[in-house]
Amino acid sequence: MPRILITNDDGIYSKGLLAAVEAVRDIGEVYVVAPLFQRSASGRAMTLxxxxxxxxxxxxxxxxxxxxxxxxxxxxxFALARFTHFDLAISGINLGENLSTEITVSGTASAAIETSTHGIPSIAISLEVDWGKALSEGEGIDFSVASHFLRRIARAVLEKGLPEGVDMLNVNIPNDATPETEIKVTRLARRRYRPTIEERIDPRGYPYYWIVGRKCEKFEPGTDAYTLKVERKVSVTPINIDMTAGVDFEKIGDILLDDT
Incomplete structure (x- = not known):
């Protein structure tokens, strides 16, 4: 059976990770290495x-x-040093969507980026969460539909592989999705948040600072954010970790090397 690595950034006790294991446990040997604690927004940080x-x-x-x-x-x-190889890597299921070029900040997506640098087909999967509703109604987050799509996508990747030039898939599931919800292949939106700093004063009169994000409200059709937030479809974005710009190198040379 194929060997599947599962990790996340919400921590090893996250219900989303348990749902990911349950989704693929019968289609491969599942190995889990995940943080003991919440590590959201850690990006590609390493502990050195x-x-x-x-x-x-x-x-x-x-x-x-x-x-x-x-x-x-x-x-x-750690997983690669301990277990040598995997046929598929999954990061998630994350609590909250991971959209746009800001996936480089996401610990969920960054874990999948890391596995893909080792040549492992990888899936980062996130579930949109209506936090206000979940908190006000006191209900747990339902991962069953996200698990359905993870199993479906994981089986397809294991059976058919990813096309040349695709290293990983970034998947986002609407919180109102059903198993019949349409899957749409998308590109990354430019950004979702515009970060800024809020200054506040503590009780002793000293300033302290919070990084906060102002949400962008408009997105271009065809992007992951538009597909999830406007069309309410499952967004699957193919990612190539080679970030070299697809331009004529001579044009860059003309800019940099022109002495006139």
Whole structure:
């Protein structure tokens, strides 16, 4: 059976990770290495200034599972050193969508980016969450539909592989999706948030600062954000980790090397 690595940035005790394991446990041997703690927005950070500690964790459906006191990328490095190879890597199911070029900030997407640099077909999958409704109604997040789409996409990737030039898939599921919701292949939106700083004053009169994001409200058709937020479809964005611009290099040379 194929070997499947599952990680995330919400932590090894996240219900989304358990849902991911449940989705693919019968189509491959599942190995889990995930952070012990919440590591959202960690990007491709690695822990190089201190040793890492790992703990065996009981995750139903997994051959073996480790919780690591590091970042999502640390988990990938640990998994590859410990278990050598995988046929598929999955990061998620994340609580909250990961859209636009800002996926480079996401620990979920960055873990999949890291596995894809090792030649492993990878899927980052995130579920849109209506936090206000979930908190006000006191209901748990339902991962069943997201699990359905993860299983469907994972089986397709294992059976057919990814096309040349595609290293990973970034998948986002609407919170009102059903198993019949349409899947649409998209491109990344330019950005979703415009970060800024809010200055506040503590009780002793000293300033402190929060990074906050102002949401963009308009998105171009064909982008992941438009597909999820406006069309209410499942967005699947093929990602190539070679970020070299697809332009005529001579044009760049003309700009940089023109002495006139």
């Amino acid at each position: 200034h201190r040793p890492l500690r790992a703990r065996l964790v009981d995750v139903p459906g997994a051959e073996i599972a480790y919780g690591l006191d590091g970042m999502p990328v640390d988990c990938v490095v």
